[in-house]
Amino acid sequence: MGEMQHLTARRMVDLEIDGEPVRVLEGSTILDACRGLGIDTPTLCYGETLRPANVCRVCVVELEGARVLAPACSRKVEPGMKVRTDSERVRHSRKLVLELLSSSVDLSTTPAAAGYLERYGAEPERHGPPAPADPGRDRRRAGHHEEPDGQTAATAASPIKIDNELYVRDYSKCILCYKCVDVCGEQHQNTFAIAVAGRGFDARISTEYVAPLPESACVYCGNCIAVCPTGALMFTSEHELRAEGVWDEARQERTDTICPYCGVGCNLTLHVQDNRIVKVTSPDDHDITRGNLCVKGRFGVQHVNARGR
Amino acid sequence: MDLRLLEVSPTGAERAAVDGLLGPPASGWDGGERRTGATGNVARGGHRARARRDQLLPVLLAVQERVGWISPGALNYACQRLTVPPADAYGVASFYALLSLEPRPSRVVHVCDDLACRCSGSGALIAELEDRLGPEGAVAEDGGTASAWFRSPCLGQCDRAPAALLTIAGDEPEEHVLAPARGALPGLEGAAVDPVARVPQQGEPGLRLLRRVGRVDPRSLDDYRAHGGYAALRRACELGPEGVIRELVESKLLGRGGAAFPTGRKWDAVARQPARPHYLVCNADESEPGTFKDRVIMEGDPFALVEAMTIAAYATGCAHGYIYLRGEYPQARGLLEHAIAEARRRGYLGEDIVGHGFAFDLEIRRGAGAYICGEETAIFNSIEGFRGEPRNKPPFPVDEGLFGKPTVVNNVETLVNVLDIVLEGGSAYAQIGTDASTGTKLFCVSGHVERPGVYEVPFGSTLGEMLSLAGGVRGGRSLQAVLLGGAAGGFVRPDELDLPLSFEGARAASVTLGSGVVLAFDDTVDLPRMLMRIAAFFRDESCGQCVPCRVGTVRQEEALARLLGGRGRGDELALIAEVGRCMRDASICGLGQTASGAIESAIGRLGVFAGKG
Numbered sequence: 001m002g003e004m005q006h007l008t009a010r011r012m013v014d015l016e017i018d019g020e021p022v023r024v025l026e027g028s029t030i031l032d033a034c035r036g037l038g039i040d041t042p043t044l045c046y047g048e049t050l051r052p053a054n055v056c057r058v059c060v061v062e063l064e065g066a067r068v069l070a071p072a073c074s075r076k077v078e079p080g081m082k083v084r085t086d087s088e089r090v091r092h093s094r095k096l097v098l099e100l101l102s103s104s105v106d107l108s109t110t111p112a113a114a115g116y117l118e119r120y121g122a123e124p125e126r127h128g129p130p131a132p133a134d135p136g137r138d139r140r141r142a143g144h145h146e147e148p149d150g151q152t153a154a155t156a157a158s159p160i161k162i163d164n165e166l167y168v169r170d171y172s173k174c175i176l177c178y179k180c181v182d183v184c185g186e187q188h189q190n191t192f193a194i195a196v197a198g199r200g201f202d203a204r205i206s207t208e209y210v211a212p213l214p215e216s217a218c219v220y221c222g223n224c225i226a227v228c229p230t231g232a233l234m235f236t237s238e239h240e241l242r243a244e245g246v247w248d249e250a251r252q253e254r255t256d257t258i259c260p261y262c263g264v265g266c267n268l269t270l271h272v273q274d275n276r277i278v279k280v281t282s283p284d285d286h287d288i289t290r291g292n293l294c295v296k297g298r299f300g301v302q303h304v305n306a307r308g309r
Numbered sequence: 310m311d312l313r314l315l316e317v318s319p320t321g322a323e324r325a326a327v328d329g330l331l332g333p334p335a336s337g338w339d340g341g342e343r344r345t346g347a348t349g350n351v352a353r354g355g356h357r358a359r360a361r362r363d364q365l366l367p368v369l370l371a372v373q374e375r376v377g378w379i380s381p382g383a384l385n386y387a388c389q390r391l392t393v394p395p396a397d398a399y400g401v402a403s404f405y406a407l408l409s410l411e412p413r414p415s416r417v418v419h420v421c422d423d424l425a426c427r428c429s430g431s432g433a434l435i436a437e438l439e440d441r442l443g444p445e446g447a448v449a450e451d452g453g454t455a456s457a458w459f460r461s462p463c464l465g466q467c468d469r470a471p472a473a474l475l476t477i478a479g480d481e482p483e484e485h486v487l488a489p490a491r492g493a494l495p496g497l498e499g500a501a502v503d504p505v506a507r508v509p510q511q512g513e514p515g516l517r518l519l520r521r522v523g524r525v526d527p528r529s530l531d532d533y534r535a536h537g538g539y540a541a542l543r544r545a546c547e548l549g550p551e552g553v554i555r556e557l558v559e560s561k562l563l564g565r566g567g568a569a570f571p572t573g574r575k576w577d578a579v580a581r582q583p584a585r586p587h588y589l590v591c592n593a594d595e596s597e598p599g600t601f602k603d604r605v606i607m608e609g610d611p612f613a614l615v616e617a618m619t620i621a622a623y624a625t626g627c628a629h630g631y632i633y634l635r636g637e638y639p640q641a642r643g644l645l646e647h648a649i650a651e652a653r654r655r656g657y658l659g660e661d662i663v664g665h666g667f668a669f670d671l672e673i674r675r676g677a678g679a680y681i682c683g684e685e686t687a688i689f690n691s692i693e694g695f696r697g698e699p700r701n702k703p704p705f706p707v708d709e710g711l712f713g714k715p716t717v718v719n720n721v722e723t724l725v726n727v728l729d730i731v732l733e734g735g736s737a738y739a740q741i742g743t744d745a746s747t748g749t750k751l752f753c754v755s756g757h758v759e760r761p762g763v764y765e766v767p768f769g770s771t772l773g774e775m776l777s778l779a780g781g782v783r784g785g786r787s788l789q790a791v792l793l794g795g796a797a798g799g800f801v802r803p804d805e806l807d808l809p810l811s812f813e814g815a816r817a818a819s820v821t822l823g824s825g826v827v828l829a830f831d832d833t834v835d836l837p838r839m840l841m842r843i844a845a846f847f848r849d850e851s852c853g854q855c856v857p858c859r860v861g862t863v864r865q866e867e868a869l870a871r872l873l874g875g876r877g878r879g880d881e882l883a884l885i886a887e888v889g890r891c892m893r894d895a896s897i898c899g900l901g902q903t904a905s906g907a908i909e910s911a912i913g914r915l916g917v918f919a920g921k922g
Contacts, residue, residue, distance in 0.1 A: 054701050055855045057895040068902060069894045074701055089894060093857070096891035100860035126880065127864050143406030143462070143678060143849045147841070150870035154863050176853065185397075192312075195400030196696065196853075199679070201863045203853030206403075208315065208395035209381055209410065217313035217394065 015081040030061055030072040030083055039085055042094060042116045044101075045177035046073040047227050049290045050187055053178040058097045058116070061085050069093055095120040103127040103153045104201075106173045109231030109242075133157035133172065138210045142199040154201065163212035166220050166299050168239040171204055173232035180205060180224035180233060188292050193218040222298035226281055226291050237278045248273065256283075259297040264288060266297050277301045312394055315385040322480070323383035326375035327368050331361075331390050340389040359392050365694035369402050370636070370677055377417070377478035378409040393694070404696040404852075406461075406678030407636050414448050414455030415478040419637070420490075422460045423598045423846070424792065424828055424839060425467035425755040434471045434490055435460070462680065462846055463598035464488075464637050467755035467828075468605075468762045469504060474637055484639035506608035506640075509762040509779070517749050518725050519765045522609030527644050530651045533612040539657065541728040545620045546665045548731065553624040554580060557727065559735025561747045566592055566683075566720035567797065567823045568899070569812050572727075575717060578707035579625045582715035589622050589630035590692070590711055590718040594676050594683035596635050597795035598846060599826035602751040603721035605763045607634075607641035610725075611648035615671070617724040619652075619662065620731060622669040625717050630671035633688050636678055645673055680850035684898050685718045686710075687852065698852045699898035722751055722825075742768030746811035750825060754779040757786065757831040769814070773806030775827055786831040790915055794823025796843045797903035799910030820910070836917050837873050840908050844869050847904040858901030861892040865905060872918055882912060882921070 052074035060069035064082035102124035197206035334341030466472035558573030710716025746768035759780025889905030
């Protein structure tokens with residue numbers, strides 16, 4: 001009943017994007033409208049299965065008459081809106097956002113990053129050579145920092161966290177998109193093992209008092225890994241293959257199947273390299289899982305590769 | 310909610326701090342005695358427990374005050390009582406500078422090392438503390454008490470700089486403002502005398518917002534009434550809610566918090582919202598460096614704020630209001646708490662206010678050391694018990710504010726203006742000031758002037774007149790620059806003193822009045838060092854949510870550091886401008902959008918670093 005009312009109440013909205021008239025459903029975002037027009041909008045913190053956090057600001061667009069730019073991922077369309085997605089002002093902010101991120105975070109395993117950096121002519125090097133990892137980063141106090149000399153560019157680099165057998169946390173690669181926190185919390189998993197802690201540049205993803213994962217509320221569903229856009233959260237299998245230099249997505253086969261463990265019927269996508277399952281995902285658009293799995297579906301594959309089998 | 314709690318218990322003092330606020334636990338579920346047997350075996354979890362999430366920050370503050378830090382056992386117990394996941398609560402606690410997640414000694418001195426105090430000897434004060442207690446954050450035995458000191462951003466005591474805030478944790482926690490904190494730091498000996506709010510213009514005719522400050526007893530409702538108090542509420546009830554809003558619209562009152570939004574429009578929008586309840590939030594998180602006007606009102610005339618909020622609630626249909634008060638204002642808190650209790654006792658708050666049949670009550674929520682919580686949506690997240698991160702707008706507070714409900718959020722000064730508007734009518738009020746900026750404005754004059762303090766003048770007075778009121782530059786020295794509007798404002802030159810202080814005058818000169826800061830720097834000031842302090846402030850106070858501000862404030866500070874150290878790469882000025890433009894255009898909230906303003910104005914308007922970069 002609610003759904004019906006929802007459908008009948010929805011109207012079409014006319015707006016203009018880059019001079020082109022567009023008509024989209026009321027309630028759509030500017031990002032949706034851009035996609036309809038085939039305009040490629042860069043996104044990093046946006047997740048198909050999550051409410052937009054709109055924090056990375058790489059998708060910002062210019063709205064005629066607005067004082068500041070607006071995030072395309074979350075701003076809803078309004079009748080008569082005039083949107084510019086490639087003005088000098090937009091390009092400047094996107095370029096700087098990419099520079100600021102790239103100069104402070106290791107984007108080497110963020111698939112889209114290299115293309116974005118090139119497209120916007122970002123020059124992260126001009127902010128200085130990256131500062132070394134800080135082992136004390138997890139404990140920094142809000143509202144205090146050492147005065148810099150400016151000779152290096154401060155980074156989010158901190159020692160990699162390997163405290164369990166299933167996945168690795170390398171927060172040097174974290175852009176703080178909030179997706180892992182949102183998926184772990186009330187938007188999907190309701191486990192609440194992690195949160196954003198600290199403030200400002202020292203903000204980081206953390207368990208309570210930086211407890212190791214096995215001592216935390218983590219249930220190893222791995223849904224945070226699934227939404228992580230940067231590889232900061234990574235299957236141990238992928239992490240190890242990358243360390244050996246043999247991780248190669250081009251050689252991986254993807255096989256869709258149904259999880260055999262229980263009666264829910266979650267879809268699994270098995271990523272297979274050299275006849276070994278190296279990663280398990282679930283399709284975002286699957287109506288049961290919406291990309292999510294539990295520990296069994298996500299990690300319970302050792303028996304497939306077991307020698308004694 | 311199935312929470313995984315930690316396997317640590319609170320100490321007796323920690324438990325007492327939490328229970329002191331929440332009452333004793335009702336069952337084993339929320340941390341009390343487990344009762345076995347058929348009767349009385351109840352669990353109070355679920356929605357009702359989660360609905361108390363907004364008690365998280367008050368509980369954390371209670372533990373901090375009593376024990377001096379928030380241990381895992383204390384955090385865990387707070388989580389159990391409120392059904393909040395420990396990781397979540399840790400994220401909240403670690404957001405606030407006044408909360409510590411590491412052990413701290415019971416006695417802590419927070420020393421202001423911000424702009425105004427730097428003009429008045431905070432450097433010497435810090436040197437003295439280093440001498441006495443060791444380096445910042447180190448624990449020292451001092452007169453038999455474990456002590457430590459920390460640097461603090463502006464404490465809002467700029468008229469009696471240099472300032473410090475002393476906190477002593479214990480069963481009877483103490484908080485004292487030491488201002489001016491000179492000499493042998495007498496407060497450390499436990500003999501702190503909390504200073505009384507005064508204004509230099511005290512008793513002068515023509516004062517409106519400040520007319521009672523220093524003349525009325527801030528602890529007496531009768532004295533407040535004898536000085537004209539609660540006449541405005543009576544008049545408001547005659548006008549009716551629509552009538553009050555009509556007068557307010559006619560008065561053309563613009564918000565005094567910095568954004569200058571028409572208050573009447575805001576009230577009207579909330580009053581018309583069919584969704585219920587409506588909430589009223591008074592933004593008293595005055596933390597803009599150089600700002601202390603709201604403190605002076607709250608300490609000098611607390612009942613005026615209570616009355617003004619009651620009128621606001623009446624006009625906009627709010628049954629509940631919050632004063633979000635910055636954590637560094639213990640005196641204002643004490644006086645406001647007393648005023649609220651008195652008003653309640655005498656029927657000026659509560660179920661049937663002065664027999665007019667409307668109900669309204671209000672409570673104080675303390676901040677815990679976060680400038681960003683003065684942002685109008687961050688304040689909601691902070692009250693609700695979340696990290697004080699601003700929300701994306703739209704939706705605007707009048708549609709979805711506190712707890713997702715229509716909310717009026719106004720600054721202290723804005724609210725207090727309402728009293729005269731109601732009493733004398735909107736059109737009479739609009740005669741004061743200029744056409745576009747009506748009424749009077751409070752300016753916080755500090756730095757190198759003879760008589761720092763809060764001054765009230767009609768809009769349209771010039772910057773030069775303002776400085777003359779404060780006795781001109783201290784010691785007859787010459788003026789180097791004025792910081793107008795605070796760290797989020799901008800610098801003006803000594804040859805621009807004819808600048809009219811009105812919203813339109815400031816806009817025409819590409820500056821902002823901001824929160825009314827007029828901070829004068831004489832010719833001895835090392836301006837680049839002051840710019841570094843401003844850059845450090847924004848880096849420290851950024852919430853960290855959006856990339857432009859989180860990283861931009863860091864890159865800005867680094868580029869400045871290179872210029873200061875004489876080890877630049879030649880592109881610093883361009884870099885500051887480019888990063889600044891991105892922060893201005895693409896940040897979520899006003900903090901990022903203004904974080905480069907003062908620095909860019911010093912470069913562009915004053916010519917600091919001319920010929921470099």
